[in-house]
Amino acid sequence: MTQFKTYTEVTAQKAKAKERAVKERARAAGQKVRVADDKVRLKEWEILTMNVDNYPETKRSTLKKM
Numbered sequence: 001m002t003q004f005k006t007y008t009e010v011t012a013q014k015a016k017a018k019e020r021a022v023k024e025r026a027r028a029a030g031q032k033v034r035v036a037d038d039k040v041r042l043k044e045w046e047i048l049t050m051n052v053d054n055y056p057e058t059k060r061s062t063l064k065k066m
Contacts, residue, residue, distance in 0.1 A: 052063045 047066050050063065052060045055063060
């Protein structure tokens with residue numbers, strides 16, 4: 001009976017450890033998505049605020065469309 005109790009305790013600890021690992025991976029993935037979103041917003045802001053007058057006409061029209 002003692003061995004069974006020890007086994008169930010160890011099994012429960014392993015399950016908790018796996019759950020923590022899954023949560024940590026999910027949190028890390030969420031941070032990566034946030035960083036990627038921030039990079040996209042920064043690039044959009046750079047495009048919106050750039051001075052296109054210094055570019056050749058072909059690039060200027062493309063940048064204005066963006």
